[in-house]
Amino acid sequence: MAIQRYLTAELKHISATIKWPNDHMVNHKKISGMIIFSQVVNHLVYLDIGIGVNVNLISDPNKRITQPWTSLSLETGQTHDPNQAVITLTKALFYAFEELRTASGRQTLVREFNQHLYDTNQLITQGESHVHFKGIHECGSPILEPTQPQKTATAIATHADGNDASD
Numbered sequence: 001m002a003i004q005r006y007l008t009a010e011l012k013h014i015s016a017t018i019k020w021p022n023d024h025m026v027n028h029k030k031i032s033g034m035i036i037f038s039q040v041v042n043h044l045v046y047l048d049i050g051i052g053v054n055v056n057l058i059s060d061p062n063k064r065i066t067q068p069w070t071s072l073s074l075e076t077g078q079t080h081d082p083n084q085a086v087i088t089l090t091k092a093l094f095y096a097f098e099e100l101r102t103a104s105g106r107q108t109l110v111r112e113f114n115q116h117l118y119d120t121n122q123l124i125t126q127g128e129s130h131v132h133f134k135g136i137h138e139c140g141s142p143i144l145e146p147t148q149p150q151k152t153a154t155a156i157a158t159h160a161d162g163n164d165a166s167d
Contacts, residue, residue, distance in 0.1 A: 001109050002092035003032055003051060004116050007072075009088075014075050017118035020133050020142070025118045029070040030054075051089065055080050110138050123147070 003024055007016035017025050024032035037048040054071035056079055072080045099105030114135040122133040124144070131144040 001112050002089065002096040003034065003053070004112070005096075006053075006085075006089045006092045007032065010072050010080065010085075011075055016116070018113060018116050019118040020122060020136075023118075026070050026075055029068040031070050031072070031075070053085060053089065055082050055085050107138060110136055110140070 004016060004018055007024055007026070011026065014026060016031065019025050019030075022034045022036075023030050032051070032053045034052070035050045039046045039048075054069060056073040057069070057071040058073055060069070072078075072085075096109065099109055117135060120134060124131050124133050126144075130147045132147060134143040134145050136142055
């Protein structure tokens with residue numbers, strides 16, 4: 001939510017949304033992404049968090065970006081100070097981490113996250129099955145909905161002699 005809040009403040013009247021699990025979109029174009037690596041050492045969890053925000057990117061001369069993209073500069077028509085972007089985003093991250101410390105703060109983060117989803121029907125492939133991403137639970141786990149109704153097994157009660165109980 002820290003990135004979302006930062007983008008909302010910078011973009012003013014332009015809506016930014018969250019594309020689960022790690023991208024932010026503006027007008028169906030990626031403006032930001034993040035990646036998190038975790039490692040457990042001596043029962044302590046260490047996180048490496050990488051955040052990329054297209055601040056003043058205005059072209060891709062090498063054509064390395066393989067998806068629609070945008071930047072703060074393209075969306076606002078202004079040049080942004082990248083150093084100020086780092087400072088402002090870092091403050092937003094610290095604030096969000098503090099919110100995680102309380103139940104009410106976590107509820108606020110979850111509510112905001114679910115309100116800013118890019119696609120509340122995003123199709124996700126899990127192994128051989130397909131599900132729709134609907135948001136996150138209060139604990140942070142994804143709310144997933146099957147694309148097709150679950151097949152339910154019908155149990156048939158049988159007598160001890162093996163005959164169908166409905167006979």
